Amino acid sequence: MEGHIIANVYHHEYWGFPIALYFWLVGGSAGSFVISTLGWVFGVKKYKPVAFFASNFATVLLLIVPVLLITDLGKPWRFFHLLMIPSFSHWSAPMVWGSWFILTYPVGMVIYSYFVYYKN
Amino acid sequence: MLQRYNRCIGCRTCMVACPYNARHLLTPHRRDRRNPRDVADKCDFCIVRVTRGLAPLCVASCTGGAMIFGDRNDPDSEVAKMIKNNKTFTLRPEMGNEPQVYYIGLDGPIADPEFAFHQRAEEVHRRENTFKRDNELGGDMAGDIIDTEMDFWGLMRHIGRNFKTFFGAAPHKIFRGPY
Numbered sequence: 112m113e114g115h116i117i118a119n120v121y122h123h124e125y126w127g128f129p130i131a132l133y134f135w136l137v138g139g140s141a142g143s144f145v146i147s148t149l150g151w152v153f154g155v156k157k158y159k160p161v162a163f164f165a166s167n168f169a170t171v172l173l174l175i176v177p178v179l180l181i182t183d184l185g186k187p188w189r190f191f192h193l194l195m196i197p198s199f200s201h202w203s204a205p206m207v208w209g210s211w212f213i214l215t216y217p218v219g220m221v222i223y224s225y226f227v228y229y230k231n
Numbered sequence: 232m233l234q235r236y237n238r239c240i241g242c243r244t245c246m247v248a249c250p251y252n253a254r255h256l257l258t259p260h261r262r263d264r265r266n267p268r269d270v271a272d273k274c275d276f277c278i279v280r281v282t283r284g285l286a287p288l289c290v291a292s293c294t295g296g297a298m299i300f301g302d303r304n305d306p307d308s309e310v311a312k313m314i315k316n317n318k319t320f321t322l323r324p325e326m327g328n329e330p331q332v333y334y335i336g337l338d339g340p341i342a343d344p345e346f347a348f349h350q351r352a353e354e355v356h357r358r359e360n361t362f363k364r365d366n367e368l369g370g371d372m373a374g375d376i377i378d379t380e381m382d383f384w385g386l387m388r389h390i391g392r393n394f395k396t397f398f399g400a401a402p403h404k405i406f407r408g409p410y
Contacts, residue, residue: 119250120247120250121250121252121344121345121347121348122246122247122249122252122348125243125246125247125256126243126247127393128390128393128394183242184240184241184242185239185240185241185242185243185256185269185270185271186239186240186241186269186270189238189239189240189241190240192238192240193240199238204244205244206242206244
């Protein structure tokens with residue numbers, strides 16, 4: 112109840128366990144990405160061997176995320192409404208930005224893994 | 232405020248953002264399957280009746296005549312006169328949303344959002360538990376509160392039950408057709 116007073120919201124959690132798990136997975140993915148960059152960007156030699164595994168692990172964690180988010184929707188078949196720029200999407204909606212980030216971030220991670228593997 | 236039901240994806244962001252608990256998700260168990268389901272909705276003051284010259288059904292069916300519906304901009308209407316002659320209150324005026332539902336004699340704990348939260352919480356829990364007890368599917372997906380008090384073991388029970396209902400309801404939600 113104190114949290115409700117502090118945040119000035121007086122209702123129940125409409126986003127349940129899948130959304131909490133989504134934040135946990137995204138946080139784990141970002142942490143894994145940071146660990147993989149330690150050896151290559153920040154020059155910590157100790158973490159160079161785990162860089163390839165860590166970058167791939169970040170991608171794998173991100174592949175679980177859309178399943179959770181789409182099945183949590185009331186209308187799962189309409190998830191593409193978030194991605195339709197001209198007609199349906201509002202750029203003021205944070206969820207539209209988030210869905211585009213979730214789409215583009217794994218692509219960048221795959222490119223990054225490619226360079227980690229072949230430019231070793 | 233009206234809504235396009237064919238665009239809503241049911242992500243519940245508007246329900247999280249609403250300070251009045253006004254928005255809700257329409258149940259998938261509608262009597263008429265042609266009605267919109269699993270989309271967010273809000274009271275629209277019976278727009279179908281109002282556009283045909285009738286009062287909203289809550290006003291028309293109120294046995295005590297406690298509710299009045301009308302055009303506030305028209306100074307001759309009953310609503311405008313009542314607002315002028317009585318001291319009226321709105322819910323959460325400090326937020327500056329200017330809600331157009333005015334209350335006469337709204338005092339004490341009724342207008343307190345904390346009190347309203349507790350009252351609504353008990354009602355929601357009772358209905359949710361009744362629905363979960365009487366239905367095979369077990370109610371909605373994960374995220375609905377079952378236990379009022381959340382100690383450690385209550386949280387563990389909550390997670391376990393929501394895992395079950397989440398994985399039980401996910402294929403049903405996906406493979407039941409386009410509507």
